[in-house]
Amino acid sequence: MAFLTAFFGAIDNLTWGWALIPILVVFGVFLTIMSGFVQFVFFRRMFRVLGRGANNADPNAISAREALLVSVGGRVGGGNIAGVAVAITLGGPGAVFWMWAIALCGMATSLIECTLAQLYKTRDGEGGFRGGPAYYIRRGLGGRYNWLAIVYGICLMASFGFGFNAFQGNTMAGALHDSFGIDRLWSGIVIVAVTALVIFGGIKRIARAADVVVPVMALGYIAVAILVIGLNIADVPDMLVRIVRSAFGFDQAVAGGMGAAIAQGLRRGLFSNEAGLGSAPNVAATALVRHPVSQGITQSLSVFIDTMLICTCTALIILLGDVYVPGAQGIDGVALTQQSLASHLGDAARYLLTLAILLFAFSSIIYNYYLGENGLAVMTRSKPAVLALRLAILAMVFLGAAAPQATSVFFFSDPMMGLLALVNLIAIIMLFPVAMRVIDDYRTQLKAGVARPVLDPARFPDLDIDRKAWDPTVWK
Structure with missing residues (x-):
């Protein structure tokens, strides 16, 4: 056991310890510049997917909107409540600014990776699609x-399917x-x-569940934050000034100043x-869309919702309250967010936060399950293997819920996520030229007056695209 702990600890140090975060930051900036700032160019188009009107040729397929909500449900988790609080405690208000900055760059990264996932997706034999980095x-x-x-x-299944679901x-x-005194055993069941x-129910039922849960949790949490802003509207300008001053070291909120703000903001934003x-x-690959770039644009919006909206809500609740004291130690994580919300809306607000945590965590569980299943599909799609995976993941969720100390067993989760990120x-990097060809195809059609571009595989004869997954006649 000691050997395994040391082994995965070494992987963690080689990825998250010093290499991966700078690489992700530089990579996001590189993709933003080399792609011609796609996340800003296509920003207005991102919001088209939020309409209820389904544009699918097949009403039984996963829509772009449903794929968006599943991914938002996965990105938005307990870390949006606890993680932001920790970032502010360790990095000061300036961490929020750098969290915003990395999100804007990350929107380009997400657009590129999700465009590639759509381009190389395949029919799964059940009327749907599979895809992703593998x-x-x-x-x-x-x-x-x-x-x-x-x-x-393997890394995807181990980290998301097992480890993160236990957490x-x-x-x-x-x-x-903590809020209702319910025994962990019964909660786990x-x-x-x-x-x-x-x-x-598979990905279709996961998508239908996300279509209900995610809007409720996101809009509800944003509504609470707007209420807090309204109650403290006079303090908002000063708070924004504090964020910017702290971000550039003009307001030494914590030890480490600007360096701490940058480190914590970037780390929180990336995670x-x-x-x-x-x-x-x-x-992203599960959606039936006309063009790969359209889902890339949609998933870029997912990053915006996660960080620019949800994480910012948590930051505003904390910074507009009187619980957080710059440089002070002691209260952090969920406790800081919880006490800050109570200072604005009273002790009953703690139950609102508990509900938010429950919804955030549940949406992450069903998202993480699908990632685990997709990781398994890289090796096998046999029904017995899928059944075994589902039962194993349910066991992990129960173990994490009923035996809180057991989560320490899943020390491999972060190192595995670091490896899959690398x-x-x-x-x-190797497929970036291909991604740019597809983006240029999308732009060319827009310039030609095509309101909703469609991918024609015939224009990319050299690429190993699943022609069954990309039949342009479906949209005619």
Whole structure:
């Protein structure tokens, strides 16, 4: 056990410890510049997907909107409440500014990786699609890199499917115990039962569940933040000045000043929005869309919602309250957010936050399950294997909920996520020219007056695209 702990600890140090965060930052800036600032050019188009009007030729397929909500449900988790509070405690108000900055760059990264996921998606034999980094590694880079796709699949299944789901189960059970005194054992049973109802329906039921849960949790949390802003509207200008001054070291809120603000803001932003980590593309590939870039644009909006809206809501609740004291230690994480919200709206607001945590964690569980299933699909799609995976993930959720100390067993989760992120970044770098060809095709059609561009595989005869997944006649 000591050997495994040391081994995964070394991987963690080699990825998250010093290499991966700077790489993700530089990579996001590089993609933003080289793509011609696509996240800003297409910003207005992102919001078209929020309309109820379904543009699918097949009403039974996963729509772009449903894929968006599943990915938002996965990106938005307990970290948006606890993680932002920790970032502010350790990095001061300036961490919020750098969180915003990395999100704007991450929108370009997400657009590129999700465009590639859509381009190289395949029919799954059940009327739907599968895709993601493992698929654009195999089809985009060729058979010699199949081993890299398998490494990615194993890391995806281990980190998201098992490790992170145990933590989410722990988060939900802990919130119910702390707020309502419900025993963790009973919480675990209920959480597993509800999760099973969703995941045994496959991606279509997951999408339908996200279509209900995610809007409620996101809009509800934003509404609470707007109420807090309204109650403290006179303090908002000063708060924004504090954020900017702290971000550039003019207001030494914590030890480390500007360096601490940058480090904590970038780290929180990257962990929250997952841009470049290769997780969201697995969900992005499930949607039936006219052109790969359209889903890339949609998933870019997912990053915006996660960080620029949800994380910012948490930051405003904390910074507009009187609980947070710059430089002071002691209260952080969920407790800081909880006490700050109570200072604005009274003690009853703690129950609102508990509900938010429950919804955030549950949406992450069903998202993480699908990532685990997609990781397994890289190696096998046999029904017994899928059933075994579902039962194993439910067991992990129950273990995390009923035995909180057991989550320490999943020390491998972060190192595995670091590895899959590195694999994904290598693949994106190698396939970036292909992504730009597809983006240029989309732009060319827009300039020609095509309101909603359609991908024609015939224009890309050299690419190993699944022609069955891209039939342009479907949209005529």
